[in-house]
Amino acid sequence: MRLRSKEPPSTDAPDTQEYVDELLLAFCEHCHLTARERVILKEVLQGKDNQNIASSPQLALGTVKAHVRNILKKTSTTTRQELTQLFRKG
Numbered sequence: 370m371r372l373r374s375k376e377p378p379s380t381d382a383p384d385t386q387e388y389v390d391e392l393l394l395a396f397c398e399h400c401h402l403t404a405r406e407r408v409i410l411k412e413v414l415q416g417k418d419n420q421n422i423a424s425s426p427q428l429a430l431g432t433v434k435a436h437v438r439n440i441l442k443k444t445s446t447t448t449r450q451e452l453t454q455l456f457r458k459g
Contacts, residue, residue, distance in 0.1 A: 396456055400443045409436040413449055414456060 393414075397407040412422040423433045437449075446452045 392456075392459065396459075400440075402440060402443060406436050406440050406443075409433060410440055410452075410456075413437065413440070414453060 393407065393411060396402075397410065402410060409422060412425065417425075419430060419433045419437065422428070422437075423430045428436075441447060441449075441452060444452055444455060446455055
């Protein structure tokens, strides 16, 4: 039986963050995402919008949009929600 919740589990615990990082790395390798796309994906999975993502690693908004578009294409998803669901499914 799977436990479901509206919000993803808290990533405050070091073990949880380590586990999420390992899943993220495996997911990115499977989908052939670049290192920069992995950084952007992590931010998307945290629920950040393009503007907030652009401000954290000091990227232009257009660059973030291009990365998000590439991530969606490489993962065969069309929305951030689909992408998040795909990642959570593993």
